[in-house]
Amino acid sequence: MEHTDSEDAFLDRLHNFLYQSEVERFFAQHPNGLTSRDYVPPASWGTWWNWNPTDHGSSNPSRWELLWQYYSEPQKVDSDQRSLIPGELRSFIDSIRDLQLVRTCDFETRPPSTISVCPASADVRVEEAIHGMSPKKAHEVTRTVEYLKEVLGRLSASGLHVQHIVDVGAGQAYLSRALRDSLGLHVLALDWSDIQSDGAKRREKSKKKVSKGQGSKEPPQTGSLSYETLPINPRSLQEVVQNWVTTFKTSFQEVEKVPVLFVALHACGSLTLDILRTFLFALKDSSGRRGWRPAGALVVGCCYNLLDSEDQRSLTGRDIKFLENHLQMAAQAPLQWNRSSDVAKRIKLSFRKTAWRALLTGIIQERGATQDCEVVGKRLGRVNDAVYDSWPSFLHVASEKFGLDLARAERDQEAEGRIEIFQFFRCVLGPVVESFILLDRKLWLRNELVSTGQGVRLVNLFDQATGSARNVAIVVAPSSVTLC
Numbered sequence: 001m002e003h004t005d006s007e008d009a010f011l012d013r014l015h016n017f018l019y020q021s022e023v024e025r026f027f028a029q030h031p032n033g034l035t036s037r038d039y040v041p042p043a044s045w046g047t048w049w050n051w052n053p054t055d056h057g058s059s060n061p062s063r064w065e066l067l068w069q070y071y072s073e074p075q076k077v078d079s080d081q082r083s084l085i086p087g088e089l090r091s092f093i094d095s096i097r098d099l100q101l102v103r104t105c106d107f108e109t110r111p112p113s114t115i116s117v118c119p120a121s122a123d124v125r126v127e128e129a130i131h132g133m134s135p136k137k138a139h140e141v142t143r144t145v146e147y148l149k150e151v152l153g154r155l156s157a158s159g160l161h162v163q164h165i166v167d168v169g170a171g172q173a174y175l176s177r178a179l180r181d182s183l184g185l186h187v188l189a190l191d192w193s194d195i196q197s198d199g200a201k202r203r204e205k206s207k208k209k210v211s212k213g214q215g216s217k218e219p220p221q222t223g224s225l226s227y228e229t230l231p232i233n234p235r236s237l238q239e240v241v242q243n244w245v246t247t248f249k250t251s252f253q254e255v256e257k258v259p260v261l262f263v264a265l266h267a268c269g270s271l272t273l274d275i276l277r278t279f280l281f282a283l284k285d286s287s288g289r290r291g292w293r294p295a296g297a298l299v300v301g302c303c304y305n306l307l308d309s310e311d312q313r314s315l316t317g318r319d320i321k322f323l324e325n326h327l328q329m330a331a332q333a334p335l336q337w338n339r340s341s342d343v344a345k346r347i348k349l350s351f352r353k354t355a356w357r358a359l360l361t362g363i364i365q366e367r368g369a370t371q372d373c374e375v376v377g378k379r380l381g382r383v384n385d386a387v388y389d390s391w392p393s394f395l396h397v398a399s400e401k402f403g404l405d406l407a408r409a410e411r412d413q414e415a416e417g418r419i420e421i422f423q424f425f426r427c428v429l430g431p432v433v434e435s436f437i438l439l440d441r442k443l444w445l446r447n448e449l450v451s452t453g454q455g456v457r458l459v460n461l462f463d464q465a466t467g468s469a470r471n472v473a474i475v476v477a478p479s480s481v482t483l484c
Contacts, residue, residue: 011318064424066085070093155295169267169268260293301470304322333469445474458474
């Protein structure tokens with residue numbers, strides 16, 4: 001199902017919202033800056049900056065937790081709790097919630113009609129253990145193989161038989177091996193790191209030893225797996241694919257150009273765009289020098305903070321330039337914060353870390369040290385989580401790190417609450433940023449694919465409740481083929 005008109009309008013809504021000065025300020029400011037004695041908050045923040053409900057007892061959730069509950073499951077917030085939240089804050093949170101693409105696994109990513117939190121640890125599909133993989137990785141590999149099997153079957157039914165896959169950024173080549181072993185495909189596993197490629201080869205040998213030790217016979221392979229290590233960019237990608245398809249004979253000898261499908265699971269930074277640009281260039285190239293042709297692509301991106309500077313903008317020409325904080329926060333998945341008790345504990349701890357470090361910055365500033373929490377080149381750095389069990393233990397470690405006597409420094413809980421609320425809004429705005437990035441990429445591709453016979457869609461390939469926060473695949477395939 002296409003959502004052409006509504007998607008254009010939804011992207012405009014995302015752009016207009018993110019472009020508001022009130023929203024931009026959350027990304028322009030670091031939490032540490034809030035504790036400076038010279039800091040003056042914007043007037044528009046007054047509603048939450050000065051919010052401290054008098055009947056919000058210690059047994060109730062903290063202010064940021066109350067806001068998160070309203071954000072994630074508003075229907076479960078009772079009238080008494082709801083009345084504690086100023087109407088202006090509820091309206092702002094409603095706007096944020098309504099400006100996120102639906103991310104439910106097995107459905108096309110689309111503008112929301114409703115959106116809800118994932119139930120904690122409920123109905124989460126658990127994959128069978130796969131040698132060497134974490135449950136999260138096993139889920140991602142299994143889902144990708146299943147989806148590609150369906151896609152390739154439909155392509156084959158339409159007359160396009162694809163047996164060659166290029167796995168870009170293959171890492172340890174878990175997906176590459178699964179595509180070869182499960183679907184009998186010829187796979188080229190590419191990575192820029194010798195460490196990753198060598199590790200993939202070692203895992204290949206280890207897998208064979210495990211099978212032999214268990215007395216099991218491996219099924220005869222109809223596919224193949226090749227490894228290449230190289231700096232990956234559009235030019236090198238085209239060249240390595242060309243060299244690869246000419247190195248072995250295939251059942252496609254009678255075909256002028258070998259159809260090739262690109263896959264990438266969590267292509268970091270600009271690698272996602274490099275793959276798509278390579279696909280587009282090869283698709284439109286009429287020189288006839290290439291022995292292959294792009295048949296489709298399935299790309300799951302990640303690490304927006306690693307985007308090249310020229311890619312930190314709208315591909316559809318909308319007037320927006322993302323800051324580093326935009327791209328960092330785009331990785332947040334706050335609707336998944338309650339997927340397990342362990343995750344919930346880690347989230348609470350992360351909020352405490354952010355707030356206490358910001359408080360420490362303000363305390364040290366008062367002592368005449370530098371604004372960035374440095375004293376003669378020293379930084380707090382990473383410390384054990386147990387340090388955050390109590391304020392005195394945190395101050396003890398900070399005193400040792402900086403060579404200062406901070407034992408009597410007060411914990412300003414009012415300021416702490418403000419920092420936590422500030423961080424909450426940064427986190428819940430993250431999915432809005434990612435929604436813009438994903439939809440912007442889709443509509444850019446849709447325009448680039450006009451008259452090529454190819455179409456694009458966003459697919460929620462993974463279940464975010466498994467820990468796969470970056471779960472959206474950009475799928476490019478012939479428009480004539482109906483995809484699931």
